[in-house]
Amino acid sequence: MKQQRRIFLKGLASSAGVLLAGCSQTEPPTYGNVLRMGDLLTYKAHRLLLPAHSLAREYDYSDISSVPAIGTTNPADPDKCPSFDAENGSAYERLLANRFADWRLVVEGSVTAPRGFSLDELKRMPSRTQITRHTCEEGWSAIAQWTGVPLRSVLEAAGIRSTARYVQYYSYDDWADGIDMMDALHPQTILAYGMNGRELPISHGAPIRLRVEKQLGYKSMKFLRRIVVTDHFDDNGAKGNIQNGWSWYAGI
Amino acid sequence: MPDPASTSQVAGHRRWVRICHWLAAAGFLTLALSGFFILLVHPRLYLGHAGNDLTPALLTLPIGNDLRPDKMQSPVVFTELPGAPVTAERNFPIFNQNGWARSLHFLAAWILVCAGAVYVAFGVVSGHIKRDLLPRGRELAPRALLQDLKSHLRPAVGSVGTGPPYGLLQKLTYASVMLVVLPLMVATGLTMSPAVAAAYPFLLDLFGGYQTARTIHFFGFAALVLFLLVHIAMVIATGFGRQLRAMTWGNPR
Numbered sequence: 001m002k003q004q005r006r007i008f009l010k011g012l013a014s015s016a017g018v019l020l021a022g023c024s025q026t027e028p029p030t031y032g033n034v035l036r037m038g039d040l041l042t043y044k045a046h047r048l049l050l051p052a053h054s055l056a057r058e059y060d061y062s063d064i065s066s067v068p069a070i071g072t073t074n075p076a077d078p079d080k081c082p083s084f085d086a087e088n089g090s091a092y093e094r095l096l097a098n099r100f101a102d103w104r105l106v107v108e109g110s111v112t113a114p115r116g117f118s119l120d121e122l123k124r125m126p127s128r129t130q131i132t133r134h135t136c137e138e139g140w141s142a143i144a145q146w147t148g149v150p151l152r153s154v155l156e157a158a159g160i161r162s163t164a165r166y167v168q169y170y171s172y173d174d175w176a177d178g179i180d181m182m183d184a185l186h187p188q189t190i191l192a193y194g195m196n197g198r199e200l201p202i203s204h205g206a207p208i209r210l211r212v213e214k215q216l217g218y219k220s221m222k223f224l225r226r227i228v229v230t231d232h233f234d235d236n237g238a239k240g241n242i243q244n245g246w247s248w249y250a251g252i
Numbered sequence: 253m254p255d256p257a258s259t260s261q262v263a264g265h266r267r268w269v270r271i272c273h274w275l276a277a278a279g280f281l282t283l284a285l286s287g288f289f290i291l292l293v294h295p296r297l298y299l300g301h302a303g304n305d306l307t308p309a310l311l312t313l314p315i316g317n318d319l320r321p322d323k324m325q326s327p328v329v330f331t332e333l334p335g336a337p338v339t340a341e342r343n344f345p346i347f348n349q350n351g352w353a354r355s356l357h358f359l360a361a362w363i364l365v366c367a368g369a370v371y372v373a374f375g376v377v378s379g380h381i382k383r384d385l386l387p388r389g390r391e392l393a394p395r396a397l398l399q400d401l402k403s404h405l406r407p408a409v410g411s412v413g414t415g416p417p418y419g420l421l422q423k424l425t426y427a428s429v430m431l432v433v434l435p436l437m438v439a440t441g442l443t444m445s446p447a448v449a450a451a452y453p454f455l456l457d458l459f460g461g462y463q464t465a466r467t468i469h470f471f472g473f474a475a476l477v478l479f480l481l482v483h484i485a486m487v488i489a490t491g492f493g494r495q496l497r498a499m500t501w502g503n504p505r
Contacts, residue, residue, distance in 0.1 A: 035352060038359030050451040057453050059301065066306035066337040068324060073341040080343050133301055133462060135446050137350050139294035140304035141462050196330050196337075203341050214447045245351035251447030252358075 025233040026165060028248050036242065043249035047182070056188055056213035059131045059143050064196060067134065067142040069203035072173035075223050085174040092172040092223065100207040105154070105191070109168070109228035112159030119193065119207050125149045125157075128190050136217040137250065146211050147194030152185045155229065163231045169210060172223040176236035178248070179212055179219060188213040191224065216250035264415040264503030269380070272371040273499055279364030280476065282356060287473055289353035292316030293346065297470055301461035306338055310467060317346045361441065368434060384416035385427045391420050412490045414498030429479050433472050440469040 028043065030036040074080040076093035095103045104116030129147040136142075155167070167184040170176050183189055191208050193200050200206045205222025212219040218241070235242045242248050265273070295313040296303070303309065305324060324340035375381035390396070400420040412419075418426065442448045443455040443465035459465040487495045 035355035035359060038362065039355050041362060042358050046447050050447055054451045054453075056446060056450040057301075057456055063301065064337055065302035066304065066327075067339045068305050068342055069339055070342045073343060080341070082345065133446075135444075135462060136294075136304075137354065138346075138348065139290065139466065140296070141302050142304050143302045198330060201328070201330065201339065203339065214450050216446060247351075247355050252354075252445040 026231075028233055028242075029235070031242075036247075039247040039249060042247075043251070046249070046251050052182060056132055059133065061131060061145065063143045064131065064145060065143045067144050067204070068140070069201070070136070070138075072171075072222065073203040075172040075174075081173050083174045088172050088174050088225075095207075096202070103207055105208065105224060106226045107154060107158040107229070108226070110161040110164040110231050111155070111229050112161060113157075115158060117154060117157075122149050122154070122191060122208070123193060125153055128187070129194070130188055130190070130211075130213070132188065132211070132213050134217050134220070137246075145194075145196050146190060146192040147197075148190035148192035148208070148211065150187060151189045151191055151210070151227075152187070154191060154227075155184065158229075160229060161231075164229045166230045166233055168228040168230055168234050168236065169221055169224060170226040170228070171221050172225050174239060175221065176239040177219060177221050177241060178230075178234060178236060179215070183212055183214060183251075186212075186214065214251055216252060218246070219250050264413075264498045266378075266380070267502065268370065268374045270499055270502060272367045272374075275367035276364055276371070279360045279367060280480070282360035283364060284473065284477060284480075286353040286357040286360065289349045290357060291470065293348045293350055297467040298463035299460065299467065300463050301456070303463040305342070306340060361438075364434075365438060368430070368438075371430070380416075381427075381431075384418060385423055385430070387420055387423045387427075391423075396420060414495055414503060425479065425482075429476065433475055433479075437469060437472045437476070440465040440472065444469065 028036070028040055030040055072081040072083065075084070076089050076096060078084040078089070081089065100119050103119055105122065106114075106116045108114035126149070127147055128150055129145060131143060131145045134142045134144060151167070164181060166178050166180055168176060168178040179189075188211065190211050192205075192211050193208050195201065195204055200209060205224070208224045209222040210220050210224060234240075235248065237243060240248070241250075291313070292315055295316045296305070296309040297311045297313070298307065299310050306327065324342050327338040327340040329336045329338050372381070375385075397420060403419070404421065439455065440459060442452075443459050444462060449456050449462070455465070456462065459468060
C-alpha cells in the first residue's frame, strides 16, 4: 500500500515536472493525460494529412441564419458574464461609454514592433467579408456574415519574428486562448468588427472578435483585448482551454 | 486439401477477427457513451447547414437541455433578409460535459477506425469478407430469407456454430454494420469537423450540410445500439459462455 502511494506520489511529482516544463514546450503538452494524448494525435494528424490552404465553406447572403449569443454577452455586466472580473469589467464599461474610441488592440510578444491598434486603424486596413458557418461545440450551428481585417495583416504590421510559432489572445471577459501560426495566418482568420453588414453587437463580442473558421466556435474569441505572439506553446493556465478540460485544438 | 469454408468452421473466429472485434467493441461502447453526453447539451436535430435554438428543429429528443427560443432573452432582428434572422442572448449556464466527452469520443474513434482498417484489410486479403459476410446471389431469394427468419424463432442453443459460416440474416446484419453503418458514422463524423469539411467540402454536399450529417450520425448511433442489443440477445440465445469464449480465446482444437 505504502509502496503504491510512493509510486503514485512519484508519478504526481513527474507530471508536475511536465507541467512546469510546459513553459518551454514547442507543441501542446499532454500532461500524461490520455484524453490530451488523443487531442494531440488528432491535431498532429490534421496538420500532417489535411491540405494546409483549404478554405472553410463560404455561403450565400440568403443562407444567413439566426444566431444565439451564448457565454459572455456583456463583459461589464456580472449577470451576463460567467467569468466576470471587476477590473476587466469596469475597463470594458469605460470603453463602451465612448463607443470604443479608447479601445486598443495590443499586439506584442515575438514581434519586431509591438504596438496598439485602434478600432479606426483596423477598419482602415484592407478588409475581408465572409459568410461562414459558426459551429458551436454544443452541436448547433449558425451562418453569419463577418467583416474584419485578416489577423495576418495585423501580425505582419507588427512584424512577426521568424521564431514565432503560436498566437495567444486575451479577452475582456477574462479568458485566454491560442492558435498555431498555420491557423493564425489563414486568410479566413479575421478580426471581425462587422456582422451581417452592421457593427458587431455587444453580445457577439464588440468591438472585435476573432473568427477562426477551421475550428469550433469557442476558438473564435469575443471581446478581444490583447494578442501575444509566442515562440512556445502556452496553455494559458487556469484561463485557458486545457485546464478547464477542453481540447486546445478544436479543428476536431 | 480441406475446403476453406469447413476449415473456418472448425477454427471458429480467427485471431485477428477476435482482436479487432474486442477493440471495436471497446471503441464503440466508449463512443456511444461519450456521444450520448455530447448530445445531452443540444438534443435538437436539424437538416441543412445551420440549426440552433432560434431555428425550427426536425426533431427534439426528450433528453438534456431543451432550450426553446422563449427561454432566450429578447430576440433582436439584425438583417434585412426575408424571414428576418434574429439573435438572442442565453444568459444562464447549461449542463455541458462536452470537454472530456468530445476528447474521449475522438480517442475511441481512433481505436475503432484503426481496428476497422485492420479488419477490412485482413478481411479482403484473407477472403473472409467475401466468403463469410457477403451473401451469394441465390441466398437472397425471398424463400431463403423467409426460411432464415423462421429459423430464428426456434431455440438454437447447440445447433449454431461459434463462427462462420453465418446464416443469411446474420451475414446481412454484419455486412451492413461493418461495411455500411460504421463507415457512414466515420464519414458523417468527419463532416462535422470544421477542418476536415474545409479540406474536403464535397462531404458537406454529399450529406446536405453540417446539421444533416449530425442528424444522420445520430440515427446511425441509434441503429448501432439496436444492433448491439440484438447481437447480445443472439449471443445469449446461442450460449453466452460458449460464444464469449469462442470470440475471446478461439475454439478449442
